Amino acid sequence: MxxxxxxxxxxxxxxxxxxxxxxxxxxxxxxxxxxxxAMYGVLATSWALFSGPTHYISLATAAFFGVGTYVTAxxxxxxxxxxxxxxxxxxxxxxxxxxxxxTLRLSxxxxxxFTLGLAEMIRQIVTWRQxxxxxxxxxxxxxxxxxxxxxxxxGVAALVYLAGWAIGRSRLGFALRIIGDxxxxxxxxxxxxxxxxxxxxxxxxxxxxxVGAMIAPRYIYIEPSTAxxxxxxxxxxxMAMLGxxxxxxxxxxxxxxxxxxxxxxxxxxxxxxxxxxxxxFLLIVYLLPNGFVGLFxxxxxxxxxxxxxx
Amino acid sequence: MKRxxxxxxxxAASAIVWAGAAFAADPIIVGAVAPxxxxxxxGSVVTHWPNIQLWAGEVNARGGLNVGGEMRLVxxxxxxxxxxxxxxxxxxxxxxxxxxxxIILAPYSTGLNIAAAPIMDKLGxxxxxxxxxxxxxxxxxxxxxxxxxxxxxxxALANGAVNVxxxxxxxxxxxxxxxxxxxADAFGIELAAVAKPSFEAAGFEIVYETSYPxxxxxxxxxxxxxxxxxxxxxxxxxxxxxxxGLTEQAMIEDLNVKVFYTAVxxxxxxxxxVFGPAAEGVMGIGGVNNGSxxxxxxxxxxxxxxxxKPDYWASGMMYxxxxxxxxxxxASGTLDMAVINQYIKDHSFETVMGTIDFDENNNNxxxxxxxxxxxxxxxxxxxxxxxxxxxxxLKNGWK
Amino acid sequence: MDIxxxxxxxxxxxxxxxxxxxLQYGVARIMNLANGEMLVVxxxxxxxxxxxxxxxxxxxxxxxxxxxxxxxxxIYRVMLRPLVKRAKSRGMLEQESILTTFGLSFTMVxxxxxxxxxxxxxxxxxxxxxVLFGDNYGLNRIVAFLCAVIICGVLYLxxxxxxxxxxxxxxxxxxxxxxxxxxxxxxxxxxxFAIGGAVTAMGGAVISxxxxxxxSTGVIFTMKALIIVIMGGVGDIRGxxxxxLILGVGETLVASLINPGLTLAAAYGMFILILLFRPQGLFGxxxx
Numbered sequence: 001m002x003x004x005x006x007x008x009x010x011x012x013x014x015x016x017x018x019x020x021x022x023x024x025x026x027x028x029x030x031x032x033x034x035x036x037x038a039m040y041g042v043l044a045t046s047w048a049l050f051s052g053p054t055h056y057i058s059l060a061t062a063a064f065f066g067v068g069t070y071v072t073a074x075x076x077x078x079x080x081x082x083x084x085x086x087x088x089x090x091x092x093x094x095x096x097x098x099x100x101x102x103t104l105r106l107s108x109x110x111x112x113x114f115t116l117g118l119a120e121m122i123r124q125i126v127t128w129r130q131x132x133x134x135x136x137x138x139x140x141x142x143x144x145x146x147x148x149x150x151x152x153x154x155g156v157a158a159l160v161y162l163a164g165w166a167i168g169r170s171r172l173g174f175a176l177r178i179i180g181d182x183x184x185x186x187x188x189x190x191x192x193x194x195x196x197x198x199x200x201x202x203x204x205x206x207x208x209x210x211v212g213a214m215i216a217p218r219y220i221y222i223e224p225s226t227a228x229x230x231x232x233x234x235x236x237x238x239m240a241m242l243g244x245x246x247x248x249x250x251x252x253x254x255x256x257x258x259x260x261x262x263x264x265x266x267x268x269x270x271x272x273x274x275x276x277x278x279x280x281f282l283l284i285v286y287l288l289p290n291g292f293v294g295l296f297x298x299x300x301x302x303x304x305x306x307x308x309x310x
Numbered sequence: 311m312k313r314x315x316x317x318x319x320x321x322a323a324s325a326i327v328w329a330g331a332a333f334a335a336d337p338i339i340v341g342a343v344a345p346x347x348x349x350x351x352x353g354s355v356v357t358h359w360p361n362i363q364l365w366a367g368e369v370n371a372r373g374g375l376n377v378g379g380e381m382r383l384v385x386x387x388x389x390x391x392x393x394x395x396x397x398x399x400x401x402x403x404x405x406x407x408x409x410x411x412x413i414i415l416a417p418y419s420t421g422l423n424i425a426a427a428p429i430m431d432k433l434g435x436x437x438x439x440x441x442x443x444x445x446x447x448x449x450x451x452x453x454x455x456x457x458x459x460x461x462x463x464x465x466a467l468a469n470g471a472v473n474v475x476x477x478x479x480x481x482x483x484x485x486x487x488x489x490x491x492x493x494a495d496a497f498g499i500e501l502a503a504v505a506k507p508s509f510e511a512a513g514f515e516i517v518y519e520t521s522y523p524x525x526x527x528x529x530x531x532x533x534x535x536x537x538x539x540x541x542x543x544x545x546x547x548x549x550x551x552x553x554x555g556l557t558e559q560a561m562i563e564d565l566n567v568k569v570f571y572t573a574v575x576x577x578x579x580x581x582x583x584v585f586g587p588a589a590e591g592v593m594g595i596g597g598v599n600n601g602s603x604x605x606x607x608x609x610x611x612x613x614x615x616x617x618x619k620p621d622y623w624a625s626g627m628m629y630x631x632x633x634x635x636x637x638x639x640x641a642s643g644t645l646d647m648a649v650i651n652q653y654i655k656d657h658s659f660e661t662v663m664g665t666i667d668f669d670e671n672n673n674n675x676x677x678x679x680x681x682x683x684x685x686x687x688x689x690x691x692x693x694x695x696x697x698x699x700x701x702x703x704l705k706n707g708w709k
Numbered sequence: 710m711d712i713x714x715x716x717x718x719x720x721x722x723x724x725x726x727x728x729x730x731x732l733q734y735g736v737a738r739i740m741n742l743a744n745g746e747m748l749v750v751x752x753x754x755x756x757x758x759x760x761x762x763x764x765x766x767x768x769x770x771x772x773x774x775x776x777x778x779x780x781x782x783x784i785y786r787v788m789l790r791p792l793v794k795r796a797k798s799r800g801m802l803e804q805e806s807i808l809t810t811f812g813l814s815f816t817m818v819x820x821x822x823x824x825x826x827x828x829x830x831x832x833x834x835x836x837x838x839x840v841l842f843g844d845n846y847g848l849n850r851i852v853a854f855l856c857a858v859i860i861c862g863v864l865y866l867x868x869x870x871x872x873x874x875x876x877x878x879x880x881x882x883x884x885x886x887x888x889x890x891x892x893x894x895x896x897x898x899x900x901x902f903a904i905g906g907a908v909t910a911m912g913g914a915v916i917s918x919x920x921x922x923x924x925s926t927g928v929i930f931t932m933k934a935l936i937i938v939i940m941g942g943v944g945d946i947r948g949x950x951x952x953x954l955i956l957g958v959g960e961t962l963v964a965s966l967i968n969p970g971l972t973l974a975a976a977y978g979m980f981i982l983i984l985l986f987r988p989q990g991l992f993g994x995x996x997x
Contacts (some may be wrong), residue, residue, distance in 0.1 A: 055800065055804075057807070102985060103985070112807070113935050113936065113939050113984075114981065114984055116935070117932075117936060117977045117980050117981060118977075118981070120932065120973065121973075121974055121977035121978060124971070124973045124974035124977065125974050128968070128974060131970055132970070230932075234811060238811065271822075272819060273819070274815050275815070275816055275823060277815050277819070278812050278813065278814070278815025278819055279812075281808075281811070281815060282813065284812075285805065285808045285809050286791070289795070289805070
């Protein structure tokens with residue numbers, strides 16, 4: 001561990017600590033926004049852990065999220081709540097492992113559409129099961145407040161950042177970066193590409209399921225259409241890309257402005273929300289092709305070259 | 311933005327007219343959250359939003375609400391929750407803390423209302439739901455004492471249909487073979503689960519039964535199979551797109567049944583606009599008293615103010631929920647929500663849907679359960695204690 | 710027998726939904742997530758003209774096609790061409806086109822909400838039985854199927870037997886080599902994207918005769934179209950048509966013989982199986 005590593009760790013811990021103070025303000029609206037930011041932040045960061053180095057765009061977030069939600073919805077009457085998010089994580093991780101084994105040899109757009117189809121298929125099967133058993137929408141009635149959910153999500157965020165930091169320094173992270181650059185080179189170097197990819201695909205799968213399990217008490221009434229909404233997968237991808245997937249801190253830098261922008265637009269223009277969101281989104285794509293990370297690096301590089309000339 | 315500006319303009323215009331009364335008082339901020347986009351937008355733009363527009367326009371045209379002797383205009387702030395419960399919760403929080411709303415209206419649909427219940431409860435606003443049909447009324451009102459239910463329980467809605475058919479069979483008008491399908495979504499599943507044992511208990515034979523996913527693009531295999539089972543009555547616990555789709559398939563297959571029942575959207579004016587004379591005799595969920603002068607007057611005002619007709623089920627209930635709020639505020643002379651809640655529990659209200667009185671579970675015990683297209687109007691044929699029901703007629707072909 | 714015919718009729722609908730996307734993705738290399746919205750625009754136009762002026766949706770096709778062509782051509786030139794220019798690799802273009810067209814789909818939904826409102830759009834057109842081998846079928850579905858046959862047939866003949874069509878196929882196979890033999894790739898890509906959009910909008914006009922649409926339904930069609938295009942193989946009209954028919958018949962078989970509740974699950978299941986065993990699609994070439 002270098003001094004720089006220690007500095008980053010301490011800085012991260014301090015930032016998270018500050019974020020954890022938000023509920024103390026007692027501002028319900030800020031906390032509701034905070035929960036959204038924390039939720040998307042965790043999802044986008046864990047998504048980028050896998051998709052950043054491998055360049056595989058996964059739209060399976062909604063599938064794992066929905067599975068997690070249903071773990072809470074169906075387990076809340078049987079098990080104590082604290083057991084459910086870890087259980088969801090295990091189930092999500094196993095599911096991601098199976099899916100990864102079966103599909104990660106697909107490349108490019110095939111993988112994208114496959115993951116999208118996966119979420120839909122799981123949703124259809126859950127719906128059909130519910131119907132076959134005459135089971136209705138499920139109620140998750142708990143005493144958890146927004147504050148509790150917020151703190152839980154921050155806890156997961158800390159774990160995700162630690163995991164990302166550890167992976168980045170491990171052999172696995174190194175292997176994945178090579179795979180992302182050139183898969184053939186990687187396999188020539190003796191890297192078992194399939195195992196590395198599957199291993200990393202489990203992370204966003206498990207995390208999304210945990211987040212789903214934690215958000216369920218907030219939704220209260222769980223239906224397949226809300227638990228498995230495909231919009232979630234797209235939003236996560238977009239926020240992560242807006243931030244930039246090349247750095248661990250990239251996605252959160254995308255999540256915060258995007259959530260706030262979304263909020264401003266839906267507040268000021270309730271009848272044109274969709275239209276304006278679309279337009280803003282297009283602007284972002286054209287003006288920030290590599291996300292905020294790219295912008296930052298550009299400015300940084302410019303500053304460096306200026307220094308060099310002086 | 312458009313609507314809000316329009317309302318502000320209306321506020322300004324009526325402020326000039328009623329300068330004497332409304333000059334000094336601040337407007338009452340009314341918060342409204344419901345889908346404008348997403349899966350349920352198609353229903354909420356028929357049932358939910360036009361009523362808010364109508365009501366706010368009418369209140370302001372007559373100078374506002376009388377709050378303790380002071381006439382105050384209403385200003386509506388609208389948010390689109392995109393049919394996403396997380397957005398509903400966030401928008402309600404925002405209305406309460408940032409916009410300082412004096413009243414927040416109940417959102418749209420069963421799922422979104424239940425998702426909003428804890429936050430509404432915490433904020434203390436009465437949540438008078440007009441588009442939530444659930445069997446959990448008892449549990450919900452116990453947990454959230456300020457949540458009220460106008461539309462009835464899903465059991466009663468399903469059993470209403472069963473009873474109508476049982477009576478028709480006892481009179482010898484129809485046989486006892488039933489084909490029943492449902493959309494595989496919370497609402498359809500819940501109603502089908504209630505209806506199946508009820509049909510069997512009433513001595514019906516379910517000769518065909520299935521479910522289909524929301525968004526099914528081809529319903530013809532279902533209608534073919536249903537027809538092959540030779541039912542006397544066809545019942546579908548359906549959502550708007552499939553209500554239209556099933557009816558069209560029934561016309562194509564020339565499904566020969568004496569009773570044809572579809573659920574949500576059968577009571578939409580668009581239903582008879584699309585199917586014309588073929589809609590005659592179709593039964594559906596909901597209903598109104600078409601003989602009631604109050605309702606007819608309301609329907610005319612609705613059309614004049616919004617350019618579209620109300621539906622014949624929840625529209626009137628939505629407007630009634632606004633009337634209940636209005637009457638409670640004016641009668642108690644305050645915007646203190648604790649007082650308003652007590653007033654709602656203690657009193658009965660005259661609305662366009664008739665007298666409404668909440669029971670100990672905050673439930674409106676009398677509501678329409680089944681209606682039928684008769685002579686180009688959707689008329690209530692069964693209710694849990696409303697006046698004005700007409701006798702059901704047999705479905706006679708699709709011409 | 711009636712299961713097969715019902716399935717084929719549904720498959721015809723699916724072919725209409727997916728053929729346009731295949732042209733856009735296979736030739737112009739644009740993974741168009743706003744495809745479904747273009748379809749709904751076509752459907753709304755047919756609705757507005759039928760209920761407003763009594764114009765038959767079949768005639769509407771001839772109005773919709775040129776307008777959609779021009780609109781999509783403009784979209785390609787203004788919005789997508791810059792992306793193609795700045796993309797360093799096909800993968801990068803894919804990523805960027807996903808993001809851009811996702812934004813575009815939002816914009817289009819927003820515009821439709823603004824213009825048409827959010828309610829359901831449905832009208833009754835030829836909702837009469839048509840008897841074929843002793844079974845009833847919706848006349849509007851038969852008409853839709855015929856439209857699908859004509860549109861896809863003309864497109865197929867044109868792609869295989871005209872100079873412009875050959876050039877377009879050459880671009881689909883390899884833009885680099887096409888450029889070497891003197892084909893104006895940017896122009897043809899714009900052309901292919903615009904034709905794809907026109908086919909999709911025509912499909913929407915046809916589909917609106919028997920489906921209930923609203924401003925937000927586009928995404929359902931986009932997903933179906935993506936699945937069919939990938940199943941059939943990118944850049945191959947034949948593959949798309951056959952995949953569409955397989956999906957139609959498969960869904961109907963499941964609905965009729967197993968359980969209608971599982972139709973969509975079956976569709977995705979079929980798709981996943983095909984991807985696992987033939988990742989390049991039924992008719993696709995192995996990626997090099």
